[in-house]
Structure formats: C-alpha cells, structure tokens
Amino acid sequence: xxxxxxxxxxxxxxxxxxxxxxxxxxxxxxxxxxxxxxxxxxxxxxxxxxxxxxxxxxxxxxxxxxxxxxxxxxxxxxxxxxxxxxxxxxxxxxxxxxxxxxxxxxxxxxxxxxxxxxxxxxxxxxxxxxxxxxxxxxxxxxxxxxxxxxxxxxxxxxxxxxxxxxxxxxxxxxxxxxxxxxxxxxxxxxxxxxxxxxxxxxxxxxxxxxxxxxxxxxxxxxxxxxxxxxxxxxxxxxxxxxxxxxxxxxxxxxxxxxxxxxxxxxxxxxxxxxxxxxxxxxxxxxxxxxxxxxxxxxxxxxxxxxxxxxxxxxxxxxxxxxxxxxxxxxxxxxxxxxxxxxxxxxxxxxxxxxxxxxxxxxxxxxxxxxxxxxxxxxxxxxxxxxxxxxxxxxxxxxxxxxxxxxxxxxxxxxxxxxxxxxxxxxxxxxxxxxxxxxxxxxxxxxxxxxxxxxxxxxxxxxxxxxxxxxxxxxxxxxxxxxxxxxxxxxxxxxxxx
Ligand code: NAD
Numbered sequence: 086x087x088x089x090x091x092x093x094x095x096x097x098x099x100x101x102x103x104x105x106x107x108x109x110x111x112x113x114x115x116x117x118x119x120x121x122x123x124x125x126x127x128x129x130x131x132x133x134x135x136x137x138x139x140x141x142x143x144x145x146x147x148x149x150x151x152x153x154x155x156x157x158x159x160x161x162x163x164x165x166x167x168x169x170x171x172x173x174x175x176x177x178x179x180x181x182x183x184x185x186x187x188x189x190x191x192x193x194x195x196x197x198x199x200x201x202x203x204x205x206x207x208x209x210x211x212x213x214x215x216x217x218x219x220x221x222x223x224x225x226x227x228x229x230x231x232x233x234x235x236x237x238x239x240x241x242x243x244x245x246x247x248x249x250x251x252x253x254x255x256x257x258x259x260x261x262x263x264x265x266x267x268x269x270x271x272x273x274x275x276x277x278x279x280x281x282x283x284x285x286x287x288x289x290x291x292x293x294x295x296x297x298x299x300x301x302x303x304x305x306x307x308x309x310x311x312x313x314x315x316x317x318x319x320x321x322x323x324x325x326x327x328x329x330x331x332x333x334x335x336x337x338x339x340x341x342x343x344x345x346x347x348x349x350x351x352x353x354x355x356x357x358x359x360x361x362x363x364x365x366x367x368x369x370x371x372x373x374x375x376x377x378x379x380x381x382x383x384x385x386x387x388x389x390x391x392x393x394x395x396x397x398x399x400x401x402x403x404x405x406x407x408x409x410x411x412x413x414x415x416x417x418x419x420x421x422x423x424x425x426x427x428x429x430x431x432x433x434x435x436x437x438x439x440x441x442x443x444x445x446x447x448x449x450x451x452x453x454x455x456x457x458x459x460x461x462x463x464x465x466x467x468x469x470x471x472x473x474x475x476x477x478x479x480x481x482x483x484x485x486x487x488x489x490x491x492x493x494x495x496x497x498x499x500x501x502x503x504x505x506x507x508x509x510x511x512x513x514x515x516x517x518x519x520x521x522x523x524x525x526x527x528x529x530x531x532x533x534x535x536x537x538x539x540x541x542x543x544x545x546x547x548x549x550x551x552x553x554x555x556x557x558x559x560x561x562x563x564x565x566x567x568x569x570x571x572x573x574x575x576x577x578x579x580x581x582x
Contacts, residue, residue: 091122091266093129093290094273096136097283104129108263108292113179113409114399116445122266125291130258130298133289137229137256138304140284145226145254147282149203156252159279160196163189163244166275170240170268175400177265178239179408179447180363182400192244194530195548199248205553206253218565224557226254227306227330231299233320234269235312236262236411237366237469243269245534246309247276247286249552255306259288260299264411266290300324307555309547310334311368313467314493314539321542332555333542334368334535336467337495341371341524342484342510344501345378351522352380352500353387359524360473361395361451364410365419368540369496369518369525372468373457374475375484381477385434385455388473392435392451399446409447410470416447419470426454426463426474437471459487467493481506489515495536498524517541 090107093100102123110120125133163170171185180188210221232246239261247257261269266288273288289295299305300323307330310320317335324331341359343352359371376384400408410416420438427433431454440450449471457464457474464474478484488497498520499510507521517536520526528534528549535546545555569576 088118089120091120091270091290093123093125093133094270094288095133095284096140096287097277100129100132102129102290106294110177110264110266111412111447112176113411113447114401116413116447119176120267122263122290124263125289125295127294127298130289130291130295130302133258133287134229134299134302134304136284136287137258140282141226141228141256144251144256144282144285147254149206152202152252152254153200155280156196156200156202156248159248159276159281160193160200162275162279163193163196163272166271170271172401173268173271174240174265175408177267178236179400179411180366181405181408182403184363185400188238188241191527192241195244196248198530198549199252202252205550206557214563217568218563220561220563222559222561224253224553225560227556227558228255229304230255230257230307230309230556231305232257232259233296233299233308233310233312234259234261236264237363237368239265240268240272242311243272245311245548245552249548250309250556251281251285253553253556255556256284257286258299258305259286260291260295261288263290263292296320297323300329301327305329307331308333309555311547317542318539330555331543332545332547334547335540335542336469336493337368337370337536337540338373338464338467338491338493339369339371339496339498339516340373340375340484340488340491341498341500342375342481342488343377343380343384344481344499344503344506345380346502347380347500348502349380349383349387352384353391355498355500355522355524356384356388356473357391357395361392361407361471364407364449365471366411366469367525369527370469371498371524372472372474373464373487374473375478375487376475377478377481377484381475385453385475388453389434392453395451397440397442397448397450407451407471410449411447413447415470416449419468419472420449422463422466422468422470422472423452423454426457426461426472429461429463430456430458431461431463431474432456459490485510485513489513492539493536494538495540496520496526498522498526517546
C-alpha cells in the first residue's frame with residue numbers, strides 16, 4: 086500500500102512535496118509508520134516565502150477592523166475543531182487526548198490576545214511637543230516572518246507565534262517539526278477558512294535544509310524559534326548573522342523547590358503531574374525536585390505512592406494519564422538515563438524500565454531517582470522524558486544556588502506555606518518564569534513566555550506584549566503644521582477658549 090505523503094500549505098493550497106526526500110511519521114502508541122512527510126528543498130521554501138511576500142503588501146494595508154473580524158473567526162474555528170486537532174496531536178505525538186485538548190485551549194488564548202490587535206497597535210501621541218509640533222509613535226509590521234517549531238507542542242507553539250505576527254500586519258511561513266506535522270496543517274486550513282487571504286500564512290515541512298534556507302533568505306525579516314538549546318543557539322547565530330531579528334527559545338531543566346513547611350500532598354500531586362504529564366516531554370516539565378531539610382523522605386514516599394497509580398497507555402484511550410514517547414530512539418535514550426543515574430550513585434526509587442506494555446508502541450514507565458547530585462549526567466542533561474530527579478538540600482540557600490548555577494533558566498517553582506519565603510524566592514529565582522505553589526508556571530496569553538540563560542537566545546520573550554514588540558518596528562513621526570493664523574482655511578482664529 087502507498088504511504089500517505091504529507092504536503093506543504095502554500096498560498097491557500099496544498100503544495101506537493103517534490104524534493105524526493107521524506108521523513109517518517111509514526112503513531113507512537115503502536116510504533117507503526119502512518120505517513121511520510123515531504124522535506125522541502127530550497128525551491129519549495131522559496132515558493133512559500135514568495136507567496137508570503139506577495140501577500141504582504143495588501144495584508145499590511147488591511148484595516149484593523151477586518152483583521153480583527155478574521156482573527157475572531159479563526160479563534161472560533163479552532164475552538165470548534167478542538168477535538169479534531171486533539172486527535173491529530175494524539176495520533177502523531179502520543180500525548181493523551183485530555184493533554185492534547187489542553188494544548189489547543191492554551192493556543193486559543195494566544196489567538197484571543199491577537200484579537201485585541203487594535204488596542205495592541207495603538208501607538209502613542211504627544212500633542213505640542215514644541216510649539217505647533219506633534220510627535221507620535223506607531224508600530225509597523227516587519228514583512229515576512231518565519232516560525233520554526235518543536236515536536237512537543239505542534240499546535241500550541243505555532244499559535245504562540247503566527248496569530249500575533251499576522252495581527253501586526255506581517256505574513257508568515259511556518260516550518261513545523263517533521264515528527265508531527267498534521268496539526269499545523271489543519272491550523273493552516275482553518276486559517277484560510279476564516280477568510281485570511283491566501284499567502285498570509287503558509288506551512289512548509291522540512292528539516293535542516295528548510296531551516297537553513299529560512300535563516301538566510303533575503304525576504305525573511307525575522308525568525309521565531311522554539312526547540313532544543315543547541316539548535317536555538319545555531320538558529321540565533323545564523324539568523325542574526327544574516328541580519329534578521331531572531332528570538333530563539335531553547336531547552337530547560339526546571340527545578341521545583343519544596344520547603345520543609347510545604348503541604349506534602351499538594352507538592353507530590355504537583356510533582357507527579359508536572360514531571361510525568363505528556364511523558365515529561367514539556368519544556369516546562371519539572372525534572373528536578375529540590376527537597377529542603379526534612380521534607381525529603383515524606384515527599385519521596387508520597388511521589389512514589391502516586392506513581393504506582395498512574396495509568397500509562399495509548400493516548401486515545403480515555404483512561405490513560407500518560408502516553409508513549411515520540412520515537413523509539415528517544416524512548417531508548419531516556420531509558421538509558423535511568424541506568425546512567427544508577428551507575429553514578431543515584432538511588433533508583435522507581436525504575437520505569439521494569440514496566441511492560443503490549444505491542445510495539447514507544448512506551449516507557451515512569452522513573453524516580455533520589456539522592457541525585459549536580460555532577461551526575463541525569464542532573465546535567467535535559468532528559469525530556471518521564472524521569473524525575475530528587476536532589477536533597479540542607480537549606481533554602483543551597484536550593485536557590487542550585488537554580489542559579491544551572492545553565493538553563495526556563496521555569497522554576499517553590500512549594501511552601503510561608504508567604505515571606507515565597508516572596509523572597511520570586512526575587513532570588515534565576516529563571517524567566519516562576520511558580521509559587523504552581524509547578525508549571527506557563528504565563529497566560531496576555532503576559533509573555535520566555536526563559537533566561539541557555540533557555541533563550543535573543544532578548545524578546547514570546548507571545549503577549551513582547552510578541553507584539555518582536556513582530557513590529559517602531560516609527561516616530563514629528564509633524565509641524567502651519568500656525569492656525571496663517572491657515573488657508575478660515576478657522577476663525579483667534580478663538581475664544
Ligand atoms: P529540536 O531542536 O530538535 O527541533 C526544533 C526544530 O528545529 C524542528 O523544527 C526541527 O526540524 C529543527 N531542527 C532540528 N535539528 C536541526 C538542525 N540541525 N538544523 C536546523 N534545524 C533543525 O527540538 P525538538 O526535539 O523538536 O523539541 C524538544 C526541545 O524543544 C526540548 O529541548 C525542549 O526543551 C525544547 N522546547 C523549548 C520550549 C521553550 O519554550 N523554551 C518549548 C517547547 C520545547
């Protein structure tokens with residue numbers, strides 16, 4: 086039987102992939118290949134950029150009223166297609182349906198923010214800066230903008246980018262992850278159905294060849310990237326080297342600090358859902374619990390007890406709470422870390438490699454490693470799987486230093502009942518997003534998302550106000566008009582005031 090080939094979406098139509106190169110797309114729950122995605126050549130990328138460039142001159146002049154109406158229509162279409170999107174996400178990524186629907190809901194938040202575009206693009210005005218002189222600032226679109234996104238949130242991360250970019254008057258070329266490309270293509274169809282002109286939003290599937298072309302293409306003004314740290318660094322350096330504006334979000338190693346006074350049940354619930362939800366394949370997953378003082382033993386016990394009750398199975402099964410990993414290779418790599426942790430001296434409290442599953446899906450059980458120290462590979466590397474490390478710390482100070490010394494700085498959280506300690510932590514935490522009794526502090530759509538240190542290359546966070554800033558450039562107008570007394574039109578000057 087012929088394997089289905091996943092195409093590009095350019096200028097409002099499906100564009101056949103013609104490079105001859107493809108990448109397999111799997112159903113991670115069964116291990117079966119379900120499709121092949123076409124990997125674009127530079128010519129195919131050029132076709133998508135040309136469509137976006139042609140659409141830009143009309144789109145940037147389209148009124149705010151029309152843009153707003155279209156964005157509302159898109160928002161509603163995405164909402165009514167939540168189930169369909171969620172099923173595509175589960176089929177190719179493996180996450181459970183409830184997680185997948187949650188991903189779509191978080192993406193809709195970003196569309197809703199973009200619906201407020203008229204307010205976001207207001208600019209500012211000073212009358213009479215000097216006598217007869219007014220000064221005003223406006224923000225203008227950049228042109229054609231590219232987005233390059235990771236496998237773990239195939240719908241939400243693109244939605245972090247293109248609604249705001251398009252609302253600001255740009256046109257967009259998305260290069261989604263080649264591992265789960267179908268949900269972004271459905272988003273493109275819904276976008277066109279909402280009434281946006283062809284070419285305003287395009288999807289080109291591909292790998293490094295496509296990314297490299299986007300990073301150097303003369304008609305691309307800016308690049309938003311989300312993915313692993315080495316590629317984020319590469320994208321930032323190459324894109325800025327080619328004169329583009331770039332924001333590149335990288336990997337993470339998020340610490341959850343639990344103080345001795347914390348509610349142990351609350352902290353254990355949070356650790357389990359934040360470490361193992363979506364099989365740990367979230368950039369805001371908790372991967373290290375820092376247990377301070379005497380909380381360590383009861384906390385590890387409470388986490389272990391909850392792990393035994395987790396239901397792991399196909400994402401399409403409503404009873405599953407955790408699905409498979411994205412590929413067989415990634416599953417094996419993650420399993421390897423459990424062995425490495427044991428060899429380096431960590432205590433393996435729960436070994437996920439012992440779990441057994443029917444079939445050939447990319448499943449792995451959940452693991453808990455205690456007494457992890459900062460020199461171990463399980464602490465130093467981003468594992469990106471269902472492996473939670475516990476580091477014991479004697480004091481708050483030691484916990485804060487761990488967060489500070491970690492090369493990543495995406496998110497961190499504290500669990501405590503002490504308001505003073507929480508307030509101190511929000512100041513001490515060396516990370517871009519901080520949770521207080523919230524394990525995964527992903528900001529709502531009207532704030533911005535971004536880490537520090539190796540979790541972000543560039544200075545602008547994604548979506549929210551910083552997203553609008555990234556996708557626009559400032560123009561300041563200084564205007565002088567004749568004195569009213571000298572006006573050609575009789576203004577009745579001087580007037581009674
Ligand atoms: P990845 O870096 O492998 O891929 C991301 C994108 O880059 C994909 O579109 C891919 O096709 C492209 N790419 C991969 N290798 C490339 C190369 N050599 N040259 C050019 N382009 C290349 O990341 P992933 O495995 O898809 O996603 C997981 C990673 O993303 C994790 O590290 C995770 O922490 C990170 N992530 C970060 C955030 C954040 O907000 N900071 C959010 C989600 C995921």
